Amino acid sequence: MKHATSSGPYKVPKDHDGLRSAAMAVAMHAVLILFLWVGVHWQSNEPVAVEAEVWDMKVQEAAPPAPPAPEAEPEPAPEVKPPPAPVSPPDEVKPEPKAPDIALERLKARLKAEKEKQEELKKEQLKKEQLKKEQLKKEEEKQAKLKAEKEKAEKKKLEEQKAKEEQEKKEKKEQAEKKLKADKEAKAKLDKAAEKARAAEMSRITGAVGAGTSGTAAKSTGPRSDGGYEAAIRGKIKGNLVYSGTDDTLKASFHISQLPTGEIISVRKTKGSGNAAYDTAVENAIWKSSPLPKKKDGTVVRDFDTDFNMKDLH
Incomplete structure (x- = not known):
């Protein structure tokens, strides 16, 4: 160059x-x-x-x-x-690698990641639902247990209440039997005292007759000589009568003995009405009426018979 x-x-x-x-x-x-x-x-x-x-x-x-x-x-x-x-x-x-292949691989990877994420979420959801079912089952078992305990307590309470009522009923029955026995004993004592009083009265009357009279003592058969006296006795007995029947044909007769103070010492049924309930109600009313009213002069008829008609006691 x-x-x-x-x-x-x-x-x-x-x-x-x-x-x-x-x-x-x-x-x-x-x-x-x-x-x-x-x-x-x-x-x-x-x-x-x-x-x-x-x-x-x-x-x-x-x-x-x-x-x-x-x-x-x-x-x-x-x-x-x-x-x-x-x-x-x-x-x-x-x-x-070409650009479309790279985009496809990325898309596949993203879809795979999303699928795995969805599966994880699904597993979590299933786990939560299972836990919720277990909690619900435990709650149901707890409620069932509480209900059973409540029913057991109520049953026990009812049994105790029933036993208490039975005991009270038994005690009342025993008290009623004791009272009835006491009433019978008291009535027996009154009857005995009445017999003694009657015997003493008869001895007194017999002695009086033997000492100065030649006739027999007239036995009173009822307060017939004094209508007011009879009405007073019937009125008091009627006030103590407890009977709900309505048969006016019922009639019962009783012999009543009393002390000079009006205290009744014996009641004896001489003729029944055919209705035991009515007869018992009249007898109880007679006993409840003791002492009976006296006459205007303060005396009483020691022994008398009287009839009790249902129609007269209304």
Whole structure:
């Protein structure tokens, strides 16, 4: 290559090594492709698209004209280095994944993650429902237990109440029996006292008759000589009568003995009405009426018979 003289303008030297420059360009592209392939396969993440811009070494722009330079010594010729040996391409170069394949893989991965998430949520929901069922079952068992205990307590309370009522009933029955026994004993004592009084009265009357009379003592058969006296006795007995029957044909007769004070000492039924309830009610009313009313002069009829008609006692 010849150089221009210092006296003339600068000119671009002609390219006499075009083949060598093309070979160097091809070698550089091969090395670049190799580095890209190795880098893609060594990376653990998804490959990314790489763009490479190829420059044509043949195209050169003309340098702008240099200003005139002072005269200088001619430069030595540039040292030409031998081209690097061509690098053989690898045995197999895998094609880079295309953008649609990458998007599909990402979509599959996202769908898989969503599916796994849905399965986890479903498992959590099933677990919550199972826990809720177990809690509901425990609550039902608790309520059933409380109900059974309540029923047991109520049953026990009823049994205790029933036993208490039975005891009270038994005690009342015993008291009634005791009272009835006491009443019978009292009545027996009154009857005995009445018999003694009657015997004493008869002895007195008999003694009086033997001492100064020659007739027999007339026995009173009822307060017939004094209508007011009889009415007073009937009125008091009627006030103590407790009977709910309505049969006006009932009639009962009783013999009554009393002390001079009006205290009744004996009641004896001489003729029944045919209705035991009515007869008992009249007898109880006679006993409740003791002492009986006296006459206007303060005396009483010791023994008398009287009839009790239902129609007269209304």
